[in-house]
Amino acid sequence: MEVKCAVCGQAVELAKWQQDFERLREHPGEQEPYVCETCQDRVRRDAQQAVSFPR
Ligand SMILES: [Zn+2]
Numbered sequence: 001m002e003v004k005c006a007v008c009g010q011a012v013e014l015a016k017w018q019q020d021f022e023r024l025r026e027h028p029g030e031q032e033p034y035v036c037e038t039c040q041d042r043v044r045r046d047a048q049q050a051v052s053f054p055r
Contacts, residue, residue, distance in 0.1 A: 006033030007043075 001014045012034070035043070 003034040005036040005039055007035050007039035010036055010038075012036050 002011050003014055004011050
């Protein structure tokens with residue numbers, strides 16, 4: 001099963017044992033946009049920076 005990252009658009013192959021695959025398969029009607037590990041890491045870092053530098 002191949003999904004596309006909602007952030008960078010990169011196609012990622014999901015193996016059966018991966019958690020995201022189970023989630024997508026159990027809820028096909030309400031698919032959350034898939035975000036690859038690289039972008040998840042970037043988002044997490046951005047969130048930490050937002051905490052360090054409040055507006
Ligand atoms: Zn990505």
